[in-house]
């Protein structure tokens with residue numbers, strides 16, 4: 001795993017840079033004959049990135065019909081809830097750039113799953129049946145407590161190794177019911193991008209980047225991407241930070 005830290009003046013500059021880099025990665029993957037699978041996330045930084053994708057995506061060289069989108073986590077709420085990570089991304093760019101609807105893989109909302117456990121099982125099945133084996137790029141926000149996706153400090157979901165999804169019933173970040181990819185699934189990534197803004201994250205970022213630390217206390221330490229193999233290098237892990245989030249480094 002190679003870890004890079006890129007610092008930007010503010011959240012808007014960070015979002016514009018991440019969106020530009022993501023578009024370039026998608027184009028590069030498509031030009032090499034792949035259909036890239038991208039992992040999206042929720043939160044305020046992600047929303048800025050999605051809006052930047054909505055602005056620059058239509059004039060990019062991306063063939064939007066040949067890219068798959070997934071979510072690292074999702075809230076178990078109705079499909080039209082403003083709390084849905086997928087709804088946030090759809091409003092900001094996905095519904096405006098011409099994606100193939102079959103290639104947008106949402107976690108089932110409460111309209112389509114009886115329980116959050118059913119939604120987690122259904123998403124695991126979707127990943128098994130339509131996943132590509134690895135995310136080209138996985139984006140993740142980091143919470144003030146060091147959580148990523150819906151993997152929170154000290155939570156049993158951190159210990160799940162025999163499944164790619166987990167139902168979270170008691171998220172300390174509302175809403176309480178969520179489906180998250182596990183580290184098992186999150187680490188099937190060629191590139192992991194942590195996108196973080198704000199002073200309130202600075203301590204968690206410093207813990208995530210410290211030479212030593214406990215994943216159970218700082219789940220952001222647990223997403224390292226794919227290890228090196230005979231035919232591919234170890235995943236890159238890039239922290240895209242604004243100055244405030246980088247202020248404790």
Ligand SMILES: O=C(O)[C@H](O)[C@@H](O)[C@H](O)[C@H](O)COP(=O)(O)O
Nearest residue numbers: 042043044045141142143148149
């Ligand atoms: O569903 C969620 O809430 C997110 O996936 C969560 O992991 C988020 O990315 C972080 O909490 C950072 O959120 P902010 O960028 O809003 O601080």
